[in-house]
Amino acid sequence: LPIAVSPDRDPAQILNSGREFEVVWSVLRALRSHDDRFDAEINKIDLNREPTKRIVIIDGNGEDVDPYKIPFPPLDVPAGAIYAKIVENCGDRKYWKNWAKDVADIFSRLVVRIRGLLEAPGNEILKEWFGDFHGELKATINDSITVGRAIDMMAQHILTRPVFEALFDSYDFARRNPIARALEELRHDFGEFGLEHETRDLESFYESVRLRAQGLDNIEARQRVLMELYENFFAIALRKDADRLGIVYTPTEIVDFILASTDHAVRSEFGCSLSDKDVHILDPFTGTGIFLARLLLSELIGTSDIGRKYRKEMHANEIVLLAYYIAAIQIELAFVGRGCGDGDHMPFTGIALTDTFNLNTKNDESAPIWIPENSKRIGRQQELPIRVIVGNPPWRASQTTSTDNNPSIDYPELEQRVSDTYAARSTATLKNKLYDSYKLAIRWASDRIGNKGVIGFVTNGSWLTGNVDSGVRACLAEEFSWIHVLNLRGNQRTQGELSRREGGKVFGQGSRAPVAIAIFVKNPDAAHEGCRILYRDIGDYLSRERKLAQLREWGSIEGIDDWQVIIPNRHNDWISKREDGFDRLLPLGTKECKAGRIEDAGFELYSNGFATGRDAYIYNFSRKACAENARRMIGDYMSAMEELGERPDKAEASAAARRHSANFKWDGNLEGRLRQRKHMKFSPVHIWQTFYRPFVKQNCYVEYTLANRKYRQDSIFPTAETKNRAICVPGVGSTKPFSALMVDAMPDLEVISKGQCFPRYRYEIPAESRQESLWMDRGGAADFNQSIPRRIDNITDFALKLFRDRYSDVEITRDDIFDYAYGVLHSPDFRAAFPNALFRELARIPLAEDFQAFAHAGAELARLHLGYETGPEYPLELQFKGDGTPSSKHFRIGAKKMKFTDKSRGTLKINDHVSIAGIPPDAHQYQVNGRTPIEWFIDRYHVKTDKKSGI
DSSP: OOOOOOTTSOHHHHHHHOSTTHHHHHHHHHHHHTOHHHHHHHHHTTTOSSOOSSSOOOOOOSSBOSTTOOBOOOOOOOHHHHHHHHHHHHSOTTHHHHHHHHHHHHHHHHHHHHHHHHHSTTOHHHHHHHHHHHHHHHHHTOTTOOHHHHHHHHHHHHHHHHHHHHHOTTOOHHHHSHHHHHHHHHHHHHHTTTGGGGGGGGHHHHHHHHHHHTTOOSHHHHHHHHHHHIIIIIHHHTHHHHHHHTOOOOOHHHHHHHHHHHHHHHHHHHSOOTTSTTOOEEETTOTTTHHHHHHHHSTTSOTTTHHHIIIIIEEEEESSHHHHHHHHHHHHHHHHHTTOGGGSOOOOTTEEESOGGGTTSOOOOSOOSSSHHHHHHHHHHHHSOOOEEEEOOOOOOOOSOGGGOOOOOOOHHHHHHHIIIIIHHOOOSOOGGGGSHHHHHHHHHHHHTTTSEEEEEEEEGGGGTOSTTHHHHHHHHHHOSEEEEEEEEOOTTSOHHHHHHHOOOTTGGGOOSOEEEEEEEEOTTOSSSSOEEEEEEOOTTOOHHHHHHHHHHHOSGGGOOOOEEEOOOTTOOOSSOOOTTGGGSEESOOHHHHTTSOOOSSBSOOEEOBBOSOHHHHEESSHHHHHHHHHHHHHHHHHHHHHSOSSOOHHHHHHHHHHTOSSSOOOHHHHHHHHTTOOOOOOGGGEEEEEEETTEEEEEEOOTTTSSBOTTGGGTSOSTTOOOOEEEEOOTTOOSOOOOEEESSOBBTTSSTTOEEEESEEEEOOGGGOOTTTTBOTTSOBOHHHHOOEEEEOBOHHHHHHHHHHTTOTTOOHHHHHHHHHHHHTOHHHHHHOHHHHHHSOOEEOOOSOHHHHHHHHHHHHHHHHTTTTSOOOOEEOOBOTTSSBSSSEEEETTEEEEOOOSSSOOOOOSSOOOGGGSOGGGGSSOBTTBOHHHHHHHHTTOOOOTTTOO
16 A cells, blocks of 8 residues: 655654555554454554564655556655554554443442342351451451452452453463452352353453453563553543542653662662662552562563562552552563563562551451461561562542542551651641641651661652641651652643643643652661752653653663752741741731730731532522522432431431432531531522632522531621622642732632632621521521621731831721732732742731832722722724725724634624623714614624623
8 A cells, every 4th residue: 555755744744644544544444344363463563572464564765666666755654653553543442441331330230249149048158258258358458348349359350350361371360369369269159140141241352352462472562461451441440449549550761760769779878789688679559560560670680689589579569459460460470571480470479469558557367268378478578677668659638529439548557657747747737638648658668667778659749849748848857868859740730831831740641740759768877967858850841751751861860960959948848948038027817816816917817718619519600590509409418317317327427418419519527517417498598699710700509508618708708798808818738829819709719729818807796696507597587687797807906006106107097908918919029029938828918118009009909809890891993994894804802903704794703702882982973874883894794692691
């Protein structure tokens, strides 16, 4: 099939996007549809080292090479690139992804069948066996392994066993692996009930795996198939486990860099290597086993040491069954790939199915029957002096809603260690994020290596700058002698230019968080005192590919020669340190002042914005839709309450919430109110106009029982009619640039990122009428006679005296101070002087030379920002010729030039909305054929008016 390429075109570009190859793709697709073997060959053509003999690529060299004597120039594209394009355009990489959806359905059916068999009368022996197996899982993994999780594992094994048999027809994995062996015995016990008939529909899927695996001529190809299975199958078919544990596949460039860096640290600090005897290496969160597999295939392990290392000194833990299976096989394949095992798979006995975070918890010590070998592996590992820990810990933060029925697991002992160390040293008020799983992993690993060893992790990089993580950084600097941190950036929770500077996400779609590689070294005999912290930023605007290429180029931390030495300041900042002098400015608010203990700030009360936790249900531009949504939410809530007794427990409330979640999502706070039997009744007086985003108001159903957090908004805007103003600034930990915005209605938490509001006034609620639901009675009617709040100045006496003394002006009022604060917070010089401090702390303000200038500026800015809906519209300026036709193909809206297109007197096309009401009066001063120019313009160009908005 000849492809002719014009000499002035780039062949690579044609291969990627040109149409010249389309005939090739069409022919191959047609052949593939009639031949299953050729179909399989297409799908593995880029995996094998030897090219297929059924597809021959002849590179034209300008000579006559076809029967018609048609000369064509050389294509100058490597055959490998064409093979890759064949797979992309003619293969079916989505095949397994499509199957995964079917597998997910069949998985659900299997779970129902297994549960039914266990609950059916007459199956007591089967139930007893399964109960024993479940008990051993709880003992070796953790107590959170419910019967349902054990059933899930059983179903996973039944579904995936044929996959591994198809991939490795000469290797009986189910017989050699202790967990697979136990589940296989259970499968036979259940088999007499016809359980596996549920998988009949998957025969075509299993056959596709066999065809994909047949003829693969190298270990790396089989590993790639395993990874495809993991990425395209596991993440869809068993999504709940992937989400709950934060499982993401680690790029090999990151793996290789960490392994080489760890080896360098061991050599330079302890005079040995990863290959040496008695250097035990643990991957405690192994996932698919990529770290140990790459280590076995690398030159870091010497040929003479490979057998000893594999059998005795390499260890791995995994908690998810399918990932555990894949990890075991992948590590075994790597061992064979090094020419070991006599071409046969020698089982890797260093891997255990367990929960690493739970290893130090005392469990049932009764003798295991079903999985004794797994228990022995765990016991043996705990007795060993682990000196090297590598891996990618899970990144899961916490359960998002109670209705996802996918909670994170509690680890009381490990969490207590975090509380005693990281939390104790943190200056933040809210410390929940210190218990994110990757921080638990750092805490666990630091304790596991004792006073001597090396840790190499890739983690979420937020701990480098997070305000709550000051305690993490403080403890790390005290516990380790060396720390190398490579910041790979990629924080896509930012916006605009900042997001572009962050560059590509090295984990692709697996994570939007920043990423950091850290090498931690504990050496009690280090030549220096204290901790040496070395930091390197990967750089701005780098794509994912460029970042990974840079890791390959560096090889390890040894290959980086421009490390930045970090000396933590008194706040335990490592990078982006807050500027000197900021703490001498006047704080807008302090905890002490807020609590009434001491007046040391400008404002007595401040509060986060209103946090609904259910924006999609509670906010709406339409008042009618807002009311309808609220009715449905309250209906679900009250229906759940009617099911419960007077004192429901947590489990009962959660179950009722799941049954009544059709119209909104529950969370722990709302479940708590359900247990407290807080009643609600719909009332239109709860529909307020509130600020949802900057200069955007929406209707909000303000019923505090439904909200996630009201904070102190009931003391700032106690009613919809409350007259007040508040300055909103970003809260501590915001990832957005600093800004300030004035509001005169209750603001959402994200009006400004994690917004903190400093109101001009605060309102005191009469104690006798203080109710959760906005001083409304149970019937939903307002009781204003008893609940009118008392207005109090929120600018402190301390601030009033400070400003009057500083400027020697007793005429300065609290209103002036409020305006001054708003003005100075908008000062470009102020923001440029303290960018890091404004990011890390609640805002403070300086006492400028010219008080009145900033007070006047603040007052004018407040007038503009609050009156944004009353400003004049941009005028529409049209230029006409004498005959009444437009003088050009452009018109202006204010200073903005717009363009329209005249296609045979067709429709006007503009790139903005134009308000007809914005046309200046002088556009109507003359007529053409009895019509005004704008009437002619609308009629001539078929300008369409939106009937609802009039635009």
